[in-house]
Amino acid sequence: MYVYLYDNFLRHKKYDSIIKSVEVRLTDYGIAGKILRLNNFIDPKQVIDDEIKRGAKTVVIVGNDATFGYVLSRAATCDCTFGFLPIGISNTISEVLGIPTGVEACDILSKRRKESLDVGWMNNRYFISQLHVLPAKLKVVYDERFAVTANEKMEVVVCNLQPFYWKKDKKDKAEQVIHPQDGKLEAFLRPLTKQGWWGYKYEDPSVFPFEEMEIVSDSPFTVEADGKVSKEIKVKIKLAHGKIDMIVGRNRKF
Amino acid sequence: MIFQKSTHKNVIEEDMPESEAPVGTERVDEVETIVGPSVNVEGDFASEGNIIVKGTVSGSVHTSRFLSVELGAKIMANVRAGTAKISGEVKGNLKIRETIELTSTAKVLGDIEARVLSVEPGALLFGKVSMPGIEGAETKNLKPRTSRRGEETVEVGE
Numbered sequence: 001m002y003v004y005l006y007d008n009f010l011r012h013k014k015y016d017s018i019i020k021s022v023e024v025r026l027t028d029y030g031i032a033g034k035i036l037r038l039n040n041f042i043d044p045k046q047v048i049d050d051e052i053k054r055g056a057k058t059v060v061i062v063g064n065d066a067t068f069g070y071v072l073s074r075a076a077t078c079d080c081t082f083g084f085l086p087i088g089i090s091n092t093i094s095e096v097l098g099i100p101t102g103v104e105a106c107d108i109l110s111k112r113r114k115e116s117l118d119v120g121w122m123n124n125r126y127f128i129s130q131l132h133v134l135p136a137k138l139k140v141v142y143d144e145r146f147a148v149t150a151n152e153k154m155e156v157v158v159c160n161l162q163p164f165y166w167k168k169d170k171k172d173k174a175e176q177v178i179h180p181q182d183g184k185l186e187a188f189l190r191p192l193t194k195q196g197w198w199g200y201k202y203e204d205p206s207v208f209p210f211e212e213m214e215i216v217s218d219s220p221f222t223v224e225a226d227g228k229v230s231k232e233i234k235v236k237i238k239l240a241h242g243k244i245d246m247i248v249g250r251n252r253k254f
Numbered sequence: 255m256i257f258q259k260s261t262h263k264n265v266i267e268e269d270m271p272e273s274e275a276p277v278g279t280e281r282v283d284e285v286e287t288i289v290g291p292s293v294n295v296e297g298d299f300a301s302e303g304n305i306i307v308k309g310t311v312s313g314s315v316h317t318s319r320f321l322s323v324e325l326g327a328k329i330m331a332n333v334r335a336g337t338a339k340i341s342g343e344v345k346g347n348l349k350i351r352e353t354i355e356l357t358s359t360a361k362v363l364g365d366i367e368a369r370v371l372s373v374e375p376g377a378l379l380f381g382k383v384s385m386p387g388i389e390g391a392e393t394k395n396l397k398p399r400t401s402r403r404g405e406e407t408v409e410v411g412e
């Protein structure tokens with residue numbers, strides 16, 4: 001049995017036509033199922049666990065990168081297969097998974113090509129797409145072997161599935177992309193150097209693939225993982241191999 | 255006959271020196287670890303893939319593949335790598351499996367051990383260079399010396 005988790009933004013009128021055509025295509029394939037709408041007060045893990053008890057075998061996330069991260073970071077331990085129907089803008093994870101945006105995603109879903117995905121583990125919770133540490137005076141220790149520091153503040157982005165987009169500065173029009181690899185987490189470190197009296201300038205990023213790392217600082221720093229923001233002094237990040245069974249496309253990037 | 259042919263072909267492939275492999279193609283495609291400028295790395299810095307250093311590294315550096323030390327980079331460590339291209343400063347011994355290239359801006363203070371060494375005019379090098387191909391010649395030179403010494407000791411004993 002299939003269960004579909006719709007993001008709240010899909011209530012908007014402009015998505016009506018695409019939602020209708022997706023539902024028609026799913027009915028054609030015979031994979032239509034129960035539809036549940038997410039909102040801020042619903043815990044996805046509890047909802048999915050209840051549906052699994054009722055006999056659900058596949059849970060399909062309908063929305064964008066934020067929906068994907070929000071659901072899977074909380075429900076990574078659920079014993080079911082996950083699917084993804086990307087709709088709307090800001091869908092970068094779907095590219096990595098080889099799932100096209102819109103109605104064509106139903107074709108991928110019907111083919112049921114399954115892969116185990118790695119999940120990032122941060123202190124006591126999972127993250128799927130990206131972990132972002134805002135600029136602060138940090139020390140990063142990799143696999144307990146070597147430490148990385150910067151002279152001034154440093155920004156850290158840890159990518160699991162979501163590619164890392166960056167610009168040299170605000171004026172730079174060409175956005176640069178680094179795609180994450182499978183089997184490892186990628187950490188992008190961007191040190192800031194002082195420019196003028198008040199300003200800071202971003203340096204070129206350093207890239208370190210790793211399986212375990214620790215970010216330490218003397219003062220609390222802000223960590224943002226899949227839309228959840230917290231203040232930490234010490235963050236331990238690990239990779240949990242093959243935690244999620246996911247339906248992926250043929251053109252996936254791993 | 256068919257089997258003989260195929261084994262012969264395999265032997266040729268195995269005998270091909272690794273240095274003939276197109277190193278340049280690896281360099282561009284598989285960049286894995288980048289140490290950016292104004293970043294300091296301390297400790298045993300090891301990676302399975304290619305390493306590009308633009309900042310400062312102290313401790314030890316180890317990779318089985320390509321290492322590039324860019325202009326302005328500083329390495330104060332013993333280095334072990336598959337192939338290397340040095341344009342920055344290195345203080346420590348370099349043990350390279352295949353080829354090491356010192357560009358005109360390179361500054362190396364330490365011993366180099368490599369199969370192939372190329373030095374551009376302008377590169378600074380202070381240290382001992384040893385290449386595995388010449389080891390046989392060294393041992394040949396040493397053998398007669400030891401025998402002479404042996405003879406001498408005998409004479410002293412008499």
